[in-house]
Amino acid sequence: MTTTIRRYVETDTGHRVPNHKSKCRHMHGHRYRFEAEIEGDIVEEKGVSEEGMLIDFSDVSNILTKYIHDVIDHAFVVYENDTILLEMFEQLPPEHRTVIVPFIPTAENLAKWAFEQVSPHIKTAYGNRLRLIAMHVRETPKSWASWKE
Numbered sequence: 001m002t003t004t005i006r007r008y009v010e011t012d013t014g015h016r017v018p019n020h021k022s023k024c025r026h027m028h029g030h031r032y033r034f035e036a037e038i039e040g041d042i043v044e045e046k047g048v049s050e051e052g053m054l055i056d057f058s059d060v061s062n063i064l065t066k067y068i069h070d071v072i073d074h075a076f077v078v079y080e081n082d083t084i085l086l087e088m089f090e091q092l093p094p095e096h097r098t099v100i101v102p103f104i105p106t107a108e109n110l111a112k113w114a115f116e117q118v119s120p121h122i123k124t125a126y127g128n129r130l131r132l133i134a135m136h137v138r139e140t141p142k143s144w145a146s147w148k149e
């Protein structure tokens with residue numbers, strides 16, 4: 001038996017899938033939802049703020065905000081070999097938020113990326129067993145991908 005919690009953050013992010021057989025090759029964006037699923041043991045230390053919790057939801061929110069939202073919100077995620085887009089973005093002023101990644105920015109690959117961004121930061125001060133077990137990414141209301149360990 002174990003306990004899990006989930007918390008999500010949302011971003012407005014542009015991408016394209018350059019090899020896609022249909023419309024995903026066009027530049028477009030999504031309201032992405034990145035949902036972290038965390039498993040672990042409940043903090044039993046008496047009198048502390050986290051007593052009875054795996055980790056404070058607000059701490060998870062802060063981690064998701066820092067390592068996902070603040071990196072790709074109102075940004076365009078571009079595959080490093082998508083030379084057409086990269087040349088085009090060079091025309092934009094430097095404040096344009098272009099995030100170059102070593103993978104085609106599908107929901108599946110973004111789930112793995114987000115997992116790796118967040119996983120090292122999931123911990124409390126109490127040493128309770130705690131780990132990120134999955135990152136679920138909603139690309140559209142009908143479409144989700146997950147990366148699990």
Ligand SMILES: [Zn+2]
Binds near residue numbers: 015016028029030
């Ligand atoms: Zn898309």
